[in-house]
Amino acid sequence: MATSIIERNNVKVLGEGSQTIIFAHGFGSDQTAWRHQVAAFAPNFRIVLFDHVGAGKSDFSAYSPRRYSSIYSYAEDLLDLCYELKLSKSILVGHSVSGMVSLLAALVEPDCFSQLIFLGASPRYLNDNDVGYYGGFEQSDLDALYTAMSTNYYAWATGFAPLVIANPDKPEVATEFASTLSAIRPDIAQAVAKVIFQSDHRAELPRLNVPTVILQTTDDIAVPPQVGEYMQVKIPHSQLIPIPAKGHVPHLSAPDVVTSAIAQCIAT
Secondary structure, three states, X not given: OOOOHHHHOOOEEEEOXXXXXEEEXXXXXXXXXXXXXXXXXXXXXXXXXXXXXOXXXXXXXXXXXXXXXXXXXXXXXXHHHHHHXXXXXXXXXXXXXXXXXXXXXXXXXXXXXXXXEEEOOOOEOEOEOOOOEOOXXXXXXXXXXXHHHHHOHHHHHHHHHHHHHOOOOOHHHHHHHHHHHHOOOHHHHHHHHHHXXXXXXXXXXXXXXXXXXXXXEEOOOOOOXXXXXXXXXXXXXXXXXXXXXXXXXXXXXXXXXXXXXXXXXXXX
C-alpha cells in the first residue's frame, strides 16, 4: 500500500504508562466511540486507537472489496499496526467484528497480546440449525438487511441505529451511531456488512491461547447471550462476564459500566 499504516488507519497514540491498551472499533463506528474509555485509562496506560480501512478518517483509497473480502485482512492490518509501533503483550479491547479480528491476529502472533477483551463479539451471526448453534439471524434476515442497505442506505442507517443501540431513552446515542454509519461510503458499508455477517470463525475459537474475557450485554440485536456462552465454552482460558447494559454499543450508551468492566478485566 502506498501510505503507511499510521496514515492508512489514522492511528493515534496517547496516554501514559508502560502497559498498552489497543481499542478496536466495530462496524458502523470509528475510534471516537472509545472516547469515554480513553479518558478513563489514558492517565495510567498507553492508548492506541485506529480506524479500520473504510471507516472514520482512514484512507478510503486503500479500500478494495478484493483486499477486504474477509476478516483476515483486517487482522493483517492490526498486526501491521503492532509491528509498526513495536507493540507486544498489549491488551486488546475489540468491539463487535474487532473481536474476531483480534482473535485471528492473536492466532498468528500471540505474543502481540497479553489479553483479549471482547465486547459484543460473535464468531458467526447466522444460525446453524444442524448443530444447534444460535447466532441470532436466518439467511432471510440478512438478505432483507442487504436489500434495505442497497435500496436507500441513509434511510437504512437512520432506522438501524436505534435498534442497535437499544436505549430509547438515549436518542442522542442512536443519532451519533447513525452519523458514523452514514459517514461510511454506501458501497463499502454494504460489502463490509456481507463480509461480517456471512463470516464463520467458530473453528478458530479453540485454537486461541491468549487469555480472553467476553463482555456480554442484554438486548443485543446482533449478538444474543447464547453467543457469549458458546464462545466461553469453546475458547480456552476464557471468562464470560455479563454486564448490566443494553444494546450492541454499550461503550457509548453505558460508558461507565463498560469502563468498569474493562478495569475489572485488566485487574484480574
